[in-house]
Amino acid sequence: MGPIRSSLVLSAAALIGAVWSVSPAVRAAESTQEKGAKIYCFMRSSGNDHTVSWNAAYAVIKRQGSGMFKTSPEHASVMITEAVVKDPGNFPDCGQFLGDLFGGKTQPATAATLGNSSSVSNSAEDTTRYSY
Numbered sequence: 001m002g003p004i005r006s007s008l009v010l011s012a013a014a015l016i017g018a019v020w021s022v023s024p025a026v027r028a029a030e031s032t033q034e035k036g037a038k039i040y041c042f043m044r045s046s047g048n049d050h051t052v053s054w055n056a057a058y059a060v061i062k063r064q065g066s067g068m069f070k071t072s073p074e075h076a077s078v079m080i081t082e083a084v085v086k087d088p089g090n091f092p093d094c095g096q097f098l099g100d101l102f103g104g105k106t107q108p109a110t111a112a113t114l115g116n117s118s119s120v121s122n123s124a125e126d127t128t129r130y131s132y
Helices: 003-045 050-064 073-086 095-102 111-115
Strands: none
Touching: 003 050, 003 073, 003 095, 050 073, 050 095, 073 095
16 A cells, blocks of 8 residues: 555545544534423423523523533524424424514513414514623
8 A cells, every 4th residue: 555545544534533523512512402492492382481481491502512612692592593493393383482582572472472473572672682
């Protein structure tokens, strides 16, 4: 085996090793994303307001994330949204709450609001939502 061929084999082995070591972190991020979405959606559909549901979901995402840095609140909101949009059947009736993650209405879910998902909020955007 020539020097070029052996270096090519070593390079391929190194690439496979690098990909193999990254994939568990990606899978962990996906499960954390789904856990956060399940917590947020379950709590909202059970009648809790945005703040309580958000705090619970964000705590899980922040603490169970596998990265070196903590997940920002904005990124956690996107992660929850992506999980719900990716598999809406797994998160029934949660789509109506996703706007609250980005400054929509923050009223508690009630039977009246659950039945009227086309209502429009006139409240000003809450700029302190992610200040913690």
